[in-house]
Amino acid sequence: DAGVIQSPRHEVTEMGQEVTLRCKPISGHNSLFWYRQTMMRGLELLIYFNNNVPIDDSGMPEDRFSAKMPNASFSTLKIQPSEPRDSAVYFCASSLQLAGGEQYFGPGTRLTVT
């Protein structure tokens, strides 16, 4: 079975450029989560969706970050403009139910902003 799919796996970009990260959740899962992981801050939840609707975006660092989920099988996380401090691994995860369901992670996108 296909797990959570993320693209690209690696992204190197220059400061000021727009970055778009993509995620395809596990088929049938109705909750989707975007996380960011750095050595300093660990794994942080940025935003999550239930049935394509954003439920909690309190973890989104600032207005430069935005996320969308136009349908049940696709979500994007956009950073515009990007800054060097955005360099991190960005994970997408999905789960079958909102309360109590295990989350399954994609392989992550390693973002480097120079």
Added chain:
Amino acid sequence: RKEVEQDPGPFNVPEGATVAFNCTYSNSASQSFFWYRQDCRKEPKLLMSVYSSGNEDGRFTAQLNRASQYISLLIRDSKLSDSATYLCVPGDNFNKFYFGSGTKLNVKP
């Protein structure tokens, strides 16, 4: 105060050893509990859910103490392949997960 507190380690143990990790969480309303493992430069992977009555999966045993807000993981007969970072994860009733910073385990031959 952090949502989840874990000893970062590293725990360096020989193959075959028994090792235990603990974590404490601050949100008394937490509803679900998990242990994840994360290998270097990989995504977190679900190791096991943690139930109030305690549960076992092969060499792994998880315990939950709601009164003390404490979760534990015991690994018996450690294998080299158990080397990883173990993340303690309580979730609230909206499935918002709070990841600990993890405990690093190194199993040596």
